[in-house]
Amino acid sequence: MANTNRMVYFLVLLQISLSIVLTQSAPESSLVTQLPGFNGTLPSKHYAGYVTVDQNSERNLFYYFVASESNPSKDPVVLWLNGGPGCSSMDGFVSNIIYLDSPAGVGFSYSKNKADYRTGDVKTAIDSHNFLLEWFKLYPEFLSNPLFLAGESFAGIYIPTLAQQIVQGFNAGAKPKLNFKGYLIGNGVTDNEFDGNAIVPYAHGMGLISDQIFEVLGSLNPYDTLEPCYHGSENTKSDNRLPLSFRKLGETDKPMPVRRRMFGRAWPLGQHVKSGIVPTWPELSYTGSVPCFDDEVGTVWLNNEAVRKAIHTVDKSVVDEWKLCTNNIEYNHDEGSMIEFHKKLTSNGYRALIYSGDHDFSVPYTGSEAWTRSLGYKIVDEWRAWLVDGQVAGFTQGYEKNLTFLTIKGAGHTVPEYKPKESLYFYKRFLDGLPM
Numbered sequence: 001m002a003n004t005n006r007m008v009y010f011l012v013l014l015q016i017s018l019s020i021v022l023t024q025s026a027p028e029s030s031l032v033t034q035l036p037g038f039n040g041t042l043p044s045k046h047y048a049g050y051v052t053v054d055q056n057s058e059r060n061l062f063y064y065f066v067a068s069e070s071n072p073s074k075d076p077v078v079l080w081l082n083g084g085p086g087c088s089s090m091d092g093f094v095s096n097i098i099y100l101d102s103p104a105g106v107g108f109s110y111s112k113n114k115a116d117y118r119t120g121d122v123k124t125a126i127d128s129h130n131f132l133l134e135w136f137k138l139y140p141e142f143l144s145n146p147l148f149l150a151g152e153s154f155a156g157i158y159i160p161t162l163a164q165q166i167v168q169g170f171n172a173g174a175k176p177k178l179n180f181k182g183y184l185i186g187n188g189v190t191d192n193e194f195d196g197n198a199i200v201p202y203a204h205g206m207g208l209i210s211d212q213i214f215e216v217l218g219s220l221n222p223y224d225t226l227e228p229c230y231h232g233s234e235n236t237k238s239d240n241r242l243p244l245s246f247r248k249l250g251e252t253d254k255p256m257p258v259r260r261r262m263f264g265r266a267w268p269l270g271q272h273v274k275s276g277i278v279p280t281w282p283e284l285s286y287t288g289s290v291p292c293f294d295d296e297v298g299t300v301w302l303n304n305e306a307v308r309k310a311i312h313t314v315d316k317s318v319v320d321e322w323k324l325c326t327n328n329i330e331y332n333h334d335e336g337s338m339i340e341f342h343k344k345l346t347s348n349g350y351r352a353l354i355y356s357g358d359h360d361f362s363v364p365y366t367g368s369e370a371w372t373r374s375l376g377y378k379i380v381d382e383w384r385a386w387l388v389d390g391q392v393a394g395f396t397q398g399y400e401k402n403l404t405f406l407t408i409k410g411a412g413h414t415v416p417e418y419k420p421k422e423s424l425y426f427y428k429r430f431l432d433g434l435p436m
Contacts, residue, residue: 026065026139029312036306044069048311051138053104053130057113061131062101064311065139072096076181076431077142079132081151081158095431096142098135102128102158105329107322108313120332125161129169136176143176148431149183152414153363156188157333160341167348182351182402184430186415187363190371191337198367205366206359295324339371342403346375351402353430357411357418358394365407369397372405386426386436393422396436406436 032046045067050060068075077096101107103124105117136143149159166180189195204214301307302322313319335341346352354372356365381398386406394407408415408422416423426436 026141030065030138032064032311035310036304037301044072047139048313050109050312050314051131051134053127053134054111054116057111057116059104059111059113059116059127060109060314061104061127062108062110062313063131063135064099066097066099068096073141074145076146076148078148078150078431079128081128081149081155081162082153095148095427096145100128100131102131103329103331106326108319110314110319117328118330118332121157121161121335124158125165128158128162129165129174132166132178133169133174133176136178140176144179146181146431147179148181150185150427152186152188154189156185156190156363157335157338159183159185159188160338160345161335163345163350164341167345180350182353183345184353184355184427186355187357187360187365187413188338188354188368189363190342190368191339193337194339194367194371194374195363196367198364198370199361202361202364202366206361208361299324339374343375346377346401346403349402351430351433353404353406353426355406355408355415355426357413357415358407358409359411359418360413362413369405369407372397372399372403375399375403377401377403381435388422388425393419393425398435404430404436 026045026047027049030047030049032042032048035042035046047065047067048063050062052058052060075095077098079098079100081100081102101109103109103116103119104111104127105119111117132147149163151159160183163180163183166178170177200209200214203209204211299322308316313322342352354368356363356368358365377399379397380400381396381404383395383397385392386394386396392409394409394411396404396406398404406426408419408426411418411422429436
């Protein structure tokens with residue numbers, strides 16, 4: 001009888017222990033219960049706060065997590081990263097989605113060691129991987145959900161390098177094991193040669209410059225009119241096919257100042273250039289702010305005291321203000337071309353969607369189309385239109401190894417901003433593993 005009682009007692013304890021493990025959920029201290037300016041109950045659970053990715057320097061990354069409005073226990077978890085480098089992800093729900101301010105020094109993310117604001121591709125990828133490992137410890141109920149990475153612009157660097165860190169983590173036995181399935185990249189910076197060499201032909205093809213101007217530039221090597229936006233420390237290979245501006249980086253006595261973000265394409269033909277900034281070519285003669293990038297409302301809202309309190313940011317004495325893009329970090333693009341990263345990831349079975357707004361002059365779709373084709377994969381879905389509500393939304397081409405290239409008609413550099421309905425369509429279909 002005593003043995004029976006002990007067995008029953010043991011089984012009860014085991015059941016309680018399992019119940020605690022299985023019902024462990026998101027930290028309530030991170031729950032966002034209301035948002036100033038939003039009336040009523042939030043349509044799904046929102047969480048926000050910090051994850052420490054380096055205890056020694058107290059390096060902390062800020063996240064905002066929105067649970068799916070559909071089936072959060074089963075829907076994919078998507079980590080969304082923005083470009084820049086130096087831009088916050090807090091500017092953009094059929095999935096669970098984590099908006100991450102990365103690297104430290106961007107948005108609400110910070111470090112107690114200011115030396116951490118000198119960073120680069122490798123350090124950022126390691127920190128983002130550590131973030132994911134720690135985040136899933138806080139939210140273990142989502143660990144079995146499929147994990148995808150997504151982002152735009154310089155996230156074309158962030159995502160492949162982070163994906164590689166995740167795969168290396170698998171090989172090293174990193175815990176918890178992430179259920180990583182693939183990634184989406186929009187108008188992503190990828191490779192100096194493909195990205196840079198696409199600019200002038202794209203301008204010509206879109207009717208922004210005449211045949212006569214294009215021919216004149218062609219006789220001079222048209223690509224020499226450009227200086228690349230993302231200066232890396234890697235030694236550029238000696239190759240006459242590369243633009244002279246790439247091969248001569250660092251050798252010019254007075255290089256044109258280029259802002260290291262999406263506006264940073266130079267067109268030095270004598271036009272007015274504002275100090276420290278080279279705007280997109282059609283705006284070169286405009287001396288005010290760039291009118292198509294107005295983040296004033298978002299900036300005012302995110303810096304409101306009530307909002308900061310609601311989303312659990314640190315005090316203003318630590319992070320004084322939120323900016324869409326910051327010049328506080330010194331970023332070194334130290335990993336070079338991403339093409340080999342894509343080859344390894346897709347060859348290992350990870351799904352990839354490379355999408356491009358076809359009206360982006362910063363990272364033209366023609367360059368992205370060219371580098372995806374350069375991988376040499378067999379075409380399994382010939383170039384064709386994809387439709388939303390019976391209308392042509394863009395064009396797509398599918399390759400073996402789960403690689404898809406897709407364009408969005410009329411969209412600029414940040415596709416969801418221009419084409420939200422079409423973006424939701426291809427986003428959901430990709431996550432669901434369905435053809436476009």
